[in-house]
Amino acid sequence: MFGSDCNVIVADNASHLIRKVSVSGYTITPALPAGLNFDSATGTISGTPTIITPAANYTITANNYAGTSTTTVSIGVKALSLPNIAYNIPQQYVVNKVITPLVPANTGGTIPANSYGEVSTFMTNTTVNLDNIGNMVVDTYGNFYAIDNTGNAIKKITPNGAVSTFASINNLLDIAIDPSNNIYVAAGSYSIQKITPAGAITKLTESYGTVVNGVAKFKIVHAITVDKNGNVYVSDPGNKIIWKVTSSGIMSALAGNSTNTGADADGVGSAANFNNPQAITVDNAGNVYVAEGYTNAIRKITPDGGVTTLVDKISGVYKTGVYYSVNDMTIDQLGNLYVVDNSYHIVRKITPDGKVSTLVGSGNASYVDGVGTAASFKGAYGLTIDISGNLFVIDSYPNNGSTIERRLRKITLGGYVINPALPAGLSFEGTTGTISGTPTTFTSAQDYTVTAYNLAGSNSAKVNIAVTNPNINFAALLPATYGDADIALTAKSDNAAAPITYVADNTQVATIVNGNLHIMGAGTVNVTASQIGTADVTQSLTIAKKELIVTANDQTRAYGKSDPDFTVGYSGFVNNDDVSQLATLPSVTTTATATSDAGTYSLVPSGASANNYSFVYHNGTLTIMPAVTNFKVSATSVTCKGENNGIININAIQTAAYTAILTGNGNNKSYSFNTDLSIDKLSPGTYNVCITNAALNAYQQCFNLTITEPKDLTVYSTVNKLTNTINLILNGSSSYTVQLNGTVYRTSNSSLTLPLDKGNNKISVSTDKPCQGIIEQIINPSDNTTPYPNPFQNVLYINLGENTVANCAVKIYNVANGSLQSAAQFNNQSGVISLDVSRLMLGIYSLHLMMDGKETVYKIIKQ
Secondary structure (H helix, E strand, C coil), X not given: CECCCCCEEEEECCCCEEEEECCCEEEEECCCCCCEEECCCCCCEEECCCCCEXXXXXXXXXXXXXXXXXXXXXXXXXXXXXXXXXXXXXXXXXXXXXXXXXXXXXXCCCCCCCXXXXXXXXXXXXXXXXXXXXXXXXXXXXXXXXXECCCCEEEEECCCCCEEEEEECCCEEEEEECXXXXXXXXXXXXXXXXXXXXXXXXXXXXXXXXXXXXXXCCCCCCEEEECCCXXXXXXXXXXXXXXXXXXXXXXXXXXXXXXXXCCCECEEHHHCECCCEEEEEECCCCCEEEEECCCCCEEEECCCCXXXXXXXCHHHHCCXXXXXXXXXXXXXXXXXXXXXXXXXXXXXXXXXXXXEEEEECCXXXXXXXXXXXXXXXXXXXXXXECCCCCEEEEEEEEECCCEEEEEEEEECCCEEEEECCCCCCEEEECCCCEEEECCCCCEEEEEXXXXXXXXXXXXXXXXXXXXXXXXXXXXXXXXXXXXXXXEECCCEECCCCCCCEEEEXXXXXXXXXXXXXXXXXXXXXXXXXXXXXXXXXXXXXXXXXXEXXXXXXXXXXXXXXXXXXXXXXXXXXXXXXXXXXXXXXXXXXXXXXXXXXXXXXXXXXXXXXXXXXXXXXXXXEEEEECCHHHEEEEEECCCCCCCCCEEEEEEECCCCCEEEEEEECCEEEEEEECCEEEEEEECCEEEEEEEEECCXXXXXXXXXXXXXXXXXXXXXXXXXXXXXEEEEEEECCCCEEEEECCEEEEECCCXXXXXXXXXXXXXXEEEXXXXXXXXXXXXXXXXXXXXXXXXXXXXXEEECCCCCEEEEEEEEEECCCCCEEEEEEEEEEXXXXXXXXXXXXXXXXXXXXXXXXXXXXXXXXXX
């Protein structure tokens, strides 16, 4: 019937059991390569392949109650490649100088990240129950199977330390395992039994006794081993024979004979002699290796029974004459034998060609982990190897004479090893093959052999290393400033053959260009001079900032106006730098305000910042000019013609130290004043006055002034006969006094009309300036032409009338002698004309008046 989970339920009458048959899960065909496992519950393939297998197709079938499904997987197992390592050589290091780690390049197979020959404590009986554990083997999953010396059982110990009973068999003597994880044991003195991974036990063979007439019998089963085909090999020191038991249980003598009473002897089959065969192992080719207990020899037996001595006396590596014992022996995939020597607490390695070396162990009886001979064992006896090539040793010793202390020690066979030891101060990392450290002593050049191991084998590389102690003379660097030319680096060394190189640790400050130090910026840089094989020498140099001069540009403005934009100029940029190199631009300030008096005020720059420049500030000047209306300048004319009493007056609204420069009209004089200035004693003419301010270099305000003199007093008169008035046109002054017929008139107008009397009217005109004189005239409104006054004194007037006379000639003769005393000519004249007769002597004269060709003669008298 089917259960609820779709599995088949069967009633077994014979066993009175209800059995369940699963109809779901996975199957695979054909069987996977050795070392790989298939999980039928999940279909997972896992494990570590142990043999090379050509690529093949494997069919996986998945089953459940609804049906099946299949897929094909191609799987092949390739051989692991040998390592192929190389180092960059030669290497020359310097005493007390940290080296750059020297890392090998590997172009071959992967190298495990282990240290070759490193011994570690894998388990202890304080964490895992290792009591009474004897010889052991390890399967492809890392599980250990060990003989329980007292419990007649095989203990299984998982990698995480869980201990369980795998199988119970009495009188267990030795244990072996094949590539398929089948376990073989020797029980008592006469049986070989096989235990499958599932725990099923079968007896391959069983016999006991002395060989008689060639009948195969075990007398003493000391050790067993099994090859990849399931053939078991047994060392029988009782019969002095090495037995072979096939997987079907057929037992035969591979080599040796029970009748031997002589020394060890090589030969084929029964022709070979063994005396005390002990530990035994077999390689992948079916060659069997046996340790002789008496002769200290390792014997090799080929599959056809041919016996040769691989190592005839291992005691050569011990103290002379001291006996040794081989407690156990195993072999790796490459045919290297590993032997536990309990007497000397050492694990030895024997190569296929018979070379013997100490793999690990100092020879001291103690529990010490370490690499190679730095490790120690206390009581090593059991030895096995896992699929990854790691050795495991059972190390036990009585503790305080009562209890047994047991440890499971692990020996890694992958990774790196170096020989001989590196110079003092240098270290070798076995997991990576890296050489690092700081050498501390001088060491001549020497080759060091680094060997890399993996499951495929090993590969070696030579590393030539020397540690020297020369000196570099690198003088201190002179101070420098940003913008300086490149600095020559001139370090010298005792080692003239190797070049000296330089490194600057701060490329923002300086770099190395063609062996010179090229300055990049201000700051501190450490320059290291290096040479292969020589200790570095470092000099520190601080690059000072370049001095940049910032000057505020002079500015000018008028009083009361806003300040202009303040600007600065720069001096000192280098390397084609400009203001873009400044992190902060400078600002300019002043104490002047819009209402500040005229004068000069400092323009103060500040606040700039830059990575590569320091700043020196130079003040500029703000000049505030006086207002255009600051000065009132006026000129006062001379009072009279010919006088030099003209005055220029200057009045300043703002008090300051002024200088007025007077030029023009023959003058070039300077006058200092603060507020008011009066410059007198000036003659008529045009003057230029330029005013400067002692505090204002660029300031100058100029004025053009004219000092005048009074004009000549002139009077032009016209008579209106209809109204019997006279109109006077006055010129030469701003104030006039007119006296007509005794009446005084004062006016500031330039035109004045006055009434006339009949007949002659005497008019006199004067100004407020006596020096302008007085003009007097007799006006007769009639048209009669007549001279007057008569008699006369110094001036004589002639009334020509209103009509214009084109040509008028006046001649005065002395009546007494008829001589011409005065003559005058007038053209286009009308009205009254005047004659200057001041030079005439007193007396009687005749006046001849010729008007437009008509002559009239008058008798005149000067008195």
